Amino acid sequence: xxxxxxxxxxxxxxxxxxxxxxxxxxxxxxxxxxxxxxxxxxxxxxxxxxxxxxxxxxxxxxxxxxxxxxxxxxxxxxxxxxxxxxxxxxxxxxxxxxxxxxxxxxxxxxxxxxxxxxxxxxxxxxxxxxxxxxxxxxxxxxxxxxxxxxxxxxxxxxxxxxxxxxxxxxxxxxxxxxxxxxxxxxxxxxxxxxxxxxxxxxxxxxxxxxxxxxxxxxxxxxxxxxxxxxxxxxxxxxxxxxxxxxxxxxxxxxxxxxxxxxxxxxxxxxxxxxxxxxxxxxxxxxxxxxxxxxxxxxxxxxxxxxxxxxxxxxxxxxxxxxxxxxxxxxxxxxxxxxxxxxxxxxxxxxxxxxxxxxxxxxxxxxxxxxxxxxxxxxxx
Numbered sequence: 001x002x003x004x005x006x007x008x009x010x011x012x013x014x015x016x017x018x019x020x021x022x023x024x025x026x027x028x029x030x031x032x033x034x035x036x037x038x039x040x041x042x043x044x045x046x047x048x049x050x051x052x053x054x055x056x057x058x059x060x061x062x063x064x065x066x067x068x069x070x071x072x073x074x075x076x077x078x079x080x081x082x083x084x085x086x087x088x089x090x091x092x093x094x095x096x097x098x099x100x101x102x103x104x105x106x107x108x109x110x111x112x113x114x115x116x117x118x119x120x121x122x123x124x125x126x127x128x129x130x131x132x133x134x135x136x137x138x139x140x141x142x143x144x145x146x147x148x149x150x151x152x153x154x155x156x157x158x159x160x161x162x163x164x165x166x167x168x169x170x171x172x173x174x175x176x177x178x179x180x181x182x183x184x185x186x187x188x189x190x191x192x193x194x195x196x197x198x199x200x201x202x203x204x205x206x207x208x209x210x211x212x213x214x215x216x217x218x219x220x221x222x223x224x225x226x227x228x229x230x231x232x233x234x235x236x237x238x239x240x241x242x243x244x245x246x247x248x249x250x251x252x253x254x255x256x257x258x259x260x261x262x263x264x265x266x267x268x269x270x271x272x273x274x275x276x277x278x279x280x281x282x283x284x285x286x287x288x289x290x291x292x293x294x295x296x297x298x299x300x301x302x303x304x305x306x307x308x309x310x311x312x313x314x315x316x317x318x319x320x321x322x323x324x325x326x327x328x329x330x331x332x333x334x335x336x337x338x339x340x341x342x343x344x345x346x347x348x349x350x351x352x353x354x355x356x357x358x359x360x361x362x363x364x365x366x367x368x369x370x371x372x373x374x375x376x377x378x379x380x
Contacts, residue, residue, distance in 0.1 A: 011092035012041035013056055014084050016071040036092060053088045060084055102302035107132045108146045109305035116275070119158055120182045125151045157285070160196045162348070163189075165277040167201060168209040169345040171377070174201050208279060220337050222315050224374075229311035232271050233257070233298045234291030236305075238284075250290065257304060258292050268294045270354045273307055277348040278330065293353070309351055315343065315372040322363045326352070326370075333372060343374035 008017050010026075015038055018024040026037035029045030041048060051059075060067050061084075064077045075083065088094060111128055128151065129139035143151045159181065166177050175186065183189035193201050235257075237250055258268055275287040289307055298306050315337075319329050330350075338344070355367035 009087065009091065010038040010041055011036045012047065013038060013060070014087045014091060015040070015060070015067065018070070041093075047093070053094055057081060057084045057088060104142050104146065105303050106305070107134070108143055111143070112147075113305070113307075115155060115158070119155075119162060120180070123155050125155075156192070157196065160193055161276065161280045163193065163201075164197065164204060164208075164280045165345070165348050167205040168279060169277075220317060220332065222317055222337065222341075224313060225316050225371075226313050227309075227311055227371075230293055230309050231298060232273065232289075232291035232293045232307050232309060233304055234271075234273065234289035234307040235303050237288050237290055238286070253303075254290055254292065262292065262294055262296055264294065264296060268292045270357070271309075272352045272354070273309065273349065274351070275349045277345070278327075279334065280348070310347070310349070310373065312346060313374055315341070315374050317370040317372070319368045319370060320364075321366060323366065323368070326368065329370070333370070338372070341374075342377055344377045346373040346375045349373065 009015060010017055017035075017038060019035075022033060024039055026034035026039050026042030027044055028034050028042075031044065034042050036042075061077045061081050064075060064080050067080060068074055089098070111132055114128070114131070115123060125140070126136050129136040132139050134142065140151060143149075143154070147154055149157070163177055163181055166172055167174075174189075178186055178189050181189070183192075190201060193204070197204055199207070235250055235254055237247065254270070262268055269292070271291050271293050273289045273291065275289075276285075278286070291307060293309070315333075317329070317333060319326060350373065351371050353369040353371070355369060356365070358366065
C-alpha cells in the first residue's frame with residue numbers, strides 16, 4: 001500500500017498530522033491548535049519531553065502498530081526505523097537543535113583555542129563568557145556540556161598537566177617552572193599540584209620521569225625534520241576512537257567534509273593530533289583530533305574547527321601495520337628512544353600523518369608517520 005508520503009508531519013515526532021481531529025493537534029501558548037506539532041509533543045507552547053532523535057525513533061519502533069493505526073500505514077518495525085531515521089533530522093525541532101548545537105560547538109572550540117594559546121595568561125571565566133557572547137551562567141552550562149568539565153577545573157587541569165610535562169621531560173628547576181607558569185608563590189603551586197596529582201612535584205619528577213636505559217630493546221629508525229607551522233581542520237574524538245563504530249562514522253564525516261568543502265581533496269593529508277602527554281593526562285581526558293592538513297583557506301563550522309600544528313624540529317618515525325599497534329610504538333619512542341636521544345619534548349602536542357588508508361591497502365600494509373616535537377637537551 002502507498003505510504004502517506006505527501007502528508008505534513010509533526011515537527012517533533014515525525015508522525016503525520018491529523019488536521020481532521022482537533023484533539024490530535026498540539027496546542028500553542030495561547031491554547032490555539034498548533035499547525036506543526038501533535039498533541040503527544042506540544043502542550044501550551046511547551047514540548048512535553050526533552051528527547052533525542054534516536055530516542056524518538058526507538059519509541060515509535062516499539063509502538064509500530066499504533067503508528068500505523070494513527071497514520072494509515074502498514075510499516076514493519078524495520079521499515080519504520082528506516083523511514084524515521086531519514087525523516088527525523090529534517091524536522092524543525094531537530095534542525096533548530098542541531099543549529100544551536102553547531103553554534104555552541106563553534107563558540108566553545110574558539111574559547112578552547114584561546115585557552116591553549118594563553119594557558120598561563122589571565123583567563124578569567126567571566127571574561128571568557130563575554131568573549132563567547134554568552135551570559136556567565138549559560139557559558140558555564142554550555143562549556144561543561146561539551147567538555148565534561150567546568151571552565152575553571154578545565155583550565156587548572158591543563159596548567160598542572162603542562163607543569164607535570166615539564167617536570168618529566170626537562171631539567172628545569174621547580175622555581176624556574178613556577179616563574180614561567182605565572183604561579184604567584186612556590187607554596188601556591190606546590191599546594192595545587194599535590195591536590196591534583198596526590199604527590200609533591202619532587203616525588204612526581206622522581207617517579208615518572210623518563211629514565212635512560214642502558215640498552216634499547218628495539219631499534220627505531222628516525223629522521224629529524226624541521227617543518228613550517230600549518231593548520232588542519234579537525235573534529236575532536238577524545239577517547240571515542242576506542243569505539244570502532246563511532247570512530248568509523250567520525251572518519252566518514254571527515255572524508256565527506258574533505259570532498260564537499262576542499263577543492264584539492266585528493267592532495268590533502270589526513271592527520272591525527274594528540275595535545276597531551278600520554279604519561280601525564282588520563283586517557284579519558286586526552287584531547288585527540290582527527291583532521292585534514294591543507295594549504296587551502298579553511299572554512300569550518302559546528303564540530304569542525306581549525307587546529308594549529310606548530311612549526312619547528314620534529315623526530316619523525318614510520319609505523320607499518322594496524323593502527324592498534326600505535327600506542328605500543330609511542331611507548332617505545334618515549335621510554336627507549338627519547339631518553340637516550342639527546343633531545344627532549346618541546347611541547348606535549350604530537351601528530352600522525354596517514355600515508356595510506358584501510359580503503360587502499362590491507363591493515364598490515366598501513367603506513368603512518370609519527371611526529372614528535374623535540375629540541376636539543378642542553379648539557380649541564
